[in-house]
Amino acid sequence: MSSVSIECVASEGCRIGESPVWDEREGALLYVDITGRKVCRWSPVTRQAQAIALDAPVSSVALRKSGDYVITLGTRFAVLKWKEELVTTITQVDKDKANTRFNDGKVDPAGRYFAGTMAEEIRPAVLERRQGSLYTLFPDLSVVKHFDQVDISNGLDWSLDHRTFFYIDSLSYSVDAFDYDLQTGKIGNRRSIYKLEKEESIPDGMCIDTEGKLWVACYDGGRVIRLDPETGKRLQTVKLPVDKTTSCCFGGKDYSEMFVTSASDGMDKEWLSRQPQAGGIFKITGLGVKGVPPYPFAG
Numbered sequence: 073m074s075s076v077s078i079e080c081v082a083s084e085g086c087r088i089g090e091s092p093v094w095d096e097r098e099g100a101l102l103y104v105d106i107t108g109r110k111v112c113r114w115s116p117v118t119r120q121a122q123a124i125a126l127d128a129p130v131s132s133v134a135l136r137k138s139g140d141y142v143i144t145l146g147t148r149f150a151v152l153k154w155k156e157e158l159v160t161t162i163t164q165v166d167k168d169k170a171n172t173r174f175n176d177g178k179v180d181p182a183g184r185y186f187a188g189t190m191a192e193e194i195r196p197a198v199l200e201r202r203q204g205s206l207y208t209l210f211p212d213l214s215v216v217k218h219f220d221q222v223d224i225s226n227g228l229d230w231s232l233d234h235r236t237f238f239y240i241d242s243l244s245y246s247v248d249a250f251d252y253d254l255q256t257g258k259i260g261n262r263r264s265i266y267k268l269e270k271e272e273s274i275p276d277g278m279c280i281d282t283e284g285k286l287w288v289a290c291y292d293g294g295r296v297i298r299l300d301p302e303t304g305k306r307l308q309t310v311k312l313p314v315d316k317t318t319s320c321c322f323g324g325k326d327y328s329e330m331f332v333t334s335a336s337d338g339m340d341k342e343w344l345s346r347q348p349q350a351g352g353i354f355k356i357t358g359l360g361v362k363g364v365p366p367y368p369f370a371g
C-alpha cells in the first residue's frame with residue numbers, strides 16, 4: 073500500500089466549493105464556489121487561486137475545445153472567457169420554475185455538457201423536493217431534458233468503455249448507473265449500484281479512476297469513498313479534516329493526484345472553529361491510482 077497524504081492547498085474558504093476540473097493547458101485546477109458566486113483557478117506553481125466573480129450562483133465549470141470555459145450559472149449554460157472576464161449566455165433551462173438553479177455538471181466523452189438542477193436551498197440539504205431535472209447541452213447548443221423529479225442533481229461520470237453513465241441524486245443516498253449510448257447521448261435502464269451507509273451521509277460529487285472505480289465525495293461525511301461499480305462494494309475510505317467534502321477530481325502530473333473541494337455554508341461558529349479549513353481545497357497524494365482527463369465541451 074502506498075501512503076496517502078492530504079494537504080490543504082487553498083484555504084480561502086469557499087462557501088460551497090464544487091466542480092473541481094484539472095485544466096492541463098493551464099496546469100491549474102478550476103473549481104467554483106456556488107453560493108460565493110465565483111469561478112476559481114488555482115496554480116500549483118504560484119500556490120495561489122485567482123477568482124472571477126459572477127452575478128449568480130455558478131455550480132460547475134468545464135473545459136471547451138476551442139479554448140475558454142463553459143459554466144452553469146443560475147439556470148443558464150454560458151461561456152466564460154477567462155482573460156476578458158466575460159460571460160455570454162448560451163441558453164436557459166427550467167423556464168417554468170421560479171426557484172431552481174443548476175448544480176453539478178460534467179462533459180461526456182463525446183463533448184456534450186451534462187448538468188442538473190435543484191431547488192434553491194433554504195439551508196444545506198433542505199429544499200423543496202423533486203424540483204430538479206437533468207439536462208444535456210449538445211455541441212450544436214441544443215438542450216435535451218432527460219428526466220425531472222430530481223431532489224439535488226449531483227455527481228456524474230462515465231465508465232471507461234463509455235457504456236455506462238453514473239449519476240447521483242443526493243437525497244436518494246444512492247449512486248446510480250444508466251446504460252449509455254455514446255452515439256446519441258441517450259440514457260436508460262436506471263439502477264442503484266451503491267447505497268450510502270449512515271456515517272457516509274450524503275453522496276455529492278464523483279469521478280472515475282483508470283481502473284474504472286468511482287470516487288464519491290460524502291457531504292457531511294468528511295471523506296471520499298472508492299466504489300467498485302461492478303460489485304457494489306466499497307473498496308476504500310479516505311477521511312478528510314473537514315465534514316463538508318463536496319466533490320473530487322484527479323489532476324496534476326499524469327492525473328495522479330486527487331483534488332477535493334469542500335464547503336463551509338451551514339456551519340456555525342463552533343463547528344468552524346473546530347474545522348478552520350472548511351471550504352478549502354485539498355490535495356490527496358499516494359492513492360496509487362490515476363484519473364481520466366476531463367473531456368472538453370465540443371460546442
Ligand SMILES: O=C(O)[C@H](O)[C@@H](O)[C@H](O)[C@H](O)CO
Pocket residue numbers: 088089090106175176193195196197198224226242274276277291318
Ligand atoms: O454541493 C452541492 O452539490 C450542493 O450545491 C450543496 O448545496 C450540497 O451538495 C447539498 O447541500 C448537500 O446535499
Ligand SMILES: [Zn+2]
Pocket residue numbers: 090175176226227276277318319
Ligand atoms: Zn455537488
